[in-house]
Amino acid sequence: MSRSHAPALPDRARVEEAARWLSGRVVRTPVLNAPAIDRLAGARILLKAENLQTGGSYKMRGAMLAVGRLAAAGHTGVVAQSTGNHAVAVALAAGRHGLAATVVLPVDAAPVKVARARAAGARVVLAGTAVEERLAAARQLAAADGHPLVDAYDHPDVLAGQGSASLELIEEAERAGTPLDALLLPVGGGGGVAGACLAAAGTPIEVYGVEPLGCDSLARSLAARRPTPVVPAPTIADGLRPDCVGDLPFAVARDAVRGVVRVDDDAIAAAFRLLLLELKVLVEPSGAAGLAGALRLVTGSDDPDGALRPPARPGGSDGVLRVAGVPGGSGGAAPGRYRTVGVVLTGGNVEADVVARLATGPVAGLVRMEGVAA
Amino acid sequence: MSRSHAPALPDRARVEEAARWLSGRVVRTPVLNAPAIDRLAGARILLKAENLQTGGSYKMRGAMLAVGRLAAAGHTGVVAQSTGNHAVAVALAAGRHGLAATVVLPVDAAPVKVARARAAGARVVLAGTAVEERLAAARQLAAADGHPLVDAYDHPDVLAGQGSASLELIEEAERAGTPLDALLLPVGGGGGVAGACLAAAGTPIEVYGVEPLGCDSLARSLAARRPTPVVPAPTIADGLRPDCVGDLPFAVARDAVRGVVRVDDDAIAAAFRLLLLELKVLVEPSGAAGLAGALRLVTGSDDPDGALRPPARPGGSDGVLRVAGVPGGSGGAAPGRYRTVGVVLTGGNVEADVVARLATGPVAGLVRMEGVAA
Known part of the structure; x- marks a missing residue:
């Protein structure tokens, strides 16, 4: 699965540098909070609304940074592959430059992602369903055009750019006097969660990835x-279907991420509704997965596959893959372990008919919903 | 229709004072912008996201201020009437105090508004469909309990509190180097638009109210x-159905508001979808009406009843009610007249089934939608 040539691992300083460069070039999205969600969680949940980012997702950060550097280096075009949001972001960033x-x-x-990439002026090519198929097509196009490939995750600028969303959230939580105890990001190719690991480096914040059941390449990669790779199971979280986490994100996350929380489509749909009806924002299912994972983590799910902890860091490792148990020890964390939890709401590009389908229905499958009100 | 005892008119200083007092007590909501909406409008549209306010609407501002003063004065309870959001806000504010x-x-x-008021701990009474019926019930309850009535619009603290949302928007637009040329608020009882008039006093900003067709008490009041009062026509904007604008809001707005834009349910639904799918926020139809009015104003609708201008200010008045025409002169303004337009998205409390119903369907009835993308 090696797709990169062992690039140097980026670090927190690189995320800070990215954040400075991106300031004024991308939207400083708000950190939102809903009392009803806090009550459900029994913890303060701070939600970084990157669905309000230009292009509708946090992918704009890494794309602006990577494309900006390529433009400065004299390139006249770029090629990218993605499930959608990175493609939209690269198209917009290319247009800006x-x-x-x-x-x-x-x-x-x-x-909606195909339409937005086209509307941003990009040439759109559709190829297969697996990452390798898209990569093969992208490499061929890049070679034919003589343009560089901006990988969706295996790229240090992309990781650093995505990490700037986590950095802003971490800093804003600190300023508000409610520093994060944990930070969760949904995992497709792993660029977001790796960026979060970089942004949280040197802090006590525990970073978790969230994956749909059956699309859990990071969890399996941490274990192995x-x-x-996995053969991705069907999921409403279309952005989380890459069949394998990227090499660079994995290299960053393997010893830095605290664990992975797996969620099913019912939990994602419930989180989608909570975000829509309580927080009043539209987050695509892939982005809502982050909140689904956070609620599962803090409420202490009893599913033993719920939260995986990777082996301890080299040196103090016992090499054993454990559930992130606590006294009593099945899946999930003990209620009350986390006071303040951050979640990056990674995107909001979703079809109108998906909104209509998901908007109604019980906010269940996750936690009890009685007595919820803003 | 006199419901108040000629209270002194509040002024801009009172709004500034309210904003200072409310700072840290209510959410400083973000000002949002979507390139797709700007392209439709041919102008920069700055949207103050009060749907993200505590309680899901800007009514929290006036309620916090008014209830806070009553608490400080030693009262142990309050009574309020409203179509919903003011009731929710008063319930939450009372709980806080x-x-x-x-x-x-x-x-x-x-x-959803009844449920939220109950969840906030309020005793909820349902009475009739007209303002006067609710007021009669509220007065009776207030007298029985010995508690003061916090009117939804005819109250200087409520006007000043609501005006603080407009003030924040005006100030943030100035700081961003894009000062507002116009500011629009949907009109129920008129508290929001009157607060906007106070906040904009002394600036060149033109303030407009937006009313659903057939619920146009402010337009008729300005003419008369x-x-x-009107017999309110059916509308999806449940918050804009009060049958008469309040005395105090009217006294403030009559010589300060630039005009009223009337919109139909199709235009409101289209604005709802734009806000949901392009801006990625959930705004209730009553709040979306503000954007519908803004798009109508800036794109220069050809409906002569579209935008009404009140008589000129006393002294320079010709006493004639005119459409807010410009060269060529049917309804609406000339395209290009406004570079930057502010809209307060007043609330986001909406039923899941209404979301599902409104989410799909053409974004039409208002302006051409081709080529729209973020």
Whole structure:
């Protein structure tokens, strides 16, 4: 699964540098909070609303940074592949810098993401459903055009850019007097969670990835100690379907991430509704997965597969994969372990008919919902 | 229609004082912007997201201020009437100050608003469908309990509190180097638009109210030069159904508001979808009406009833009610007249089934939608 040539691992300083460069170039999105969600969680949940970012997702951060550097280096075009949001972001970033963009999306991409990439002026190519198929097409196009490939996750600028969203959240929580105890990001190729690990480096914040059941390449990779593909199961979280976490994100996350929380579509749909009806924001299912994972983590799910802790850091490791148990010890954390939990709401690009389908229905499958009100 | 005892008119200083007192007591909501909406409008549209306010609406501002003063004066309970959001806000504000709350809503109130008022700990009474019916019930309850009535609009603290949302928007637009040319608020009882007039006093900003067709008490009141009730027509904007603008809001707005834009349910639904799918926020139809009015104003609708300008200010008045025409002169303003337009998105309390119903469907009825993308 090696797709990169052992690039140097970025660090927290690189995220801070990215944040400075991106200031004024991307939206400083608000950190939101809903009393009803806090009550459900029994903890303060701070939600970084990157669905309000330009292009509708936090992918704009890494894309602006990476494309900006390529433009400064004299390139006249870029090529990218993604499930959708990175493609939209690269298309927009290329437009801002006057570069041509070619983006490769899966044949089953969310139509709104295809439409937005096209509207941003990109040439859109649809290829297969697996990462390797898109990568092959993208490499071919890049070679034909003589344009560099901006990888969706295996790229240090992309990791650093994505990490700036986590950094802003960490800093804002500190300023508000409610520093984060934990930080969760949904995992597709792993760029967001790796960026979060970099942003949280040197702090006591525990970083978790959240993966849909059956799309848990990071969890399996942590267990196997190397990038491990899965055959992605169907999920409403279209952005979390990459079949394998990227090499660079894995290299960053393997010893820094605290664990992975797995969630099913019912939990994601419930989180989608909570965000829509209580927080009043539209977050795509892939982004809502982060909140689903946070609620599972803090309420102490009893599913033993719920939260995986990677082996302890080299040196103090016993090499055993454990559930992130606590006294009593099945899955999830003990209620009350986390006072303040951050979640990056990674994107908001979702079809109108998906909104209509998900908007109604019980806010269940996750936690008890009685007595909820803002 | 006199419901108040000629209270002194509040002024801009009172709004500034309210904003200072409310700082840290209510959410400083973000000002949002979506390139797709700007492209539709041909102008920069700055949207103050008060749907993200505590309680889901800007009514929290006036309620916190008014209830806070009553608590400081030693009262142990309050009574309020409203179509919903003011009742929710008073219930929450009373809870914060340790006061009992009784709120009167119409029998056809949005169920989510009734549920939220109850969840906030208020005693909820349902009475009739008209303002006068709710007021009669509220006065009776207030007299029985010995608690003061916090009017939803005819109250200087409520106007000043609501005005603080407009003030924050005006100031943030100035700081961003894009000062407002116009500011629009949807009109129920008129508290919001009157607060906006106070906040904009002394600036060149033109303040407009937005009313659903057939719920246009402010437009009719401006024409008649006195508060004039209507028999409210059915509308999806449940918060804009009060049958008459309040005396105090009218007294403030009559010589300060630039005009009223009337919008139909199709335009409100289209604005709802734009806000949901492009801005990524959930705004209730009553709040979305503000954007519908703004798009109508800046794109220069050809409906002569679209935008009404009140008589010019006393002294320079010709006493004639005119459409807010410009060269060529039918309804609406000339495209290009406004570079930056502010809208307060007043609330986001909406039923899941209404979201599902409104989420799909053409974003039409208002302006051409081709080529829209973030």
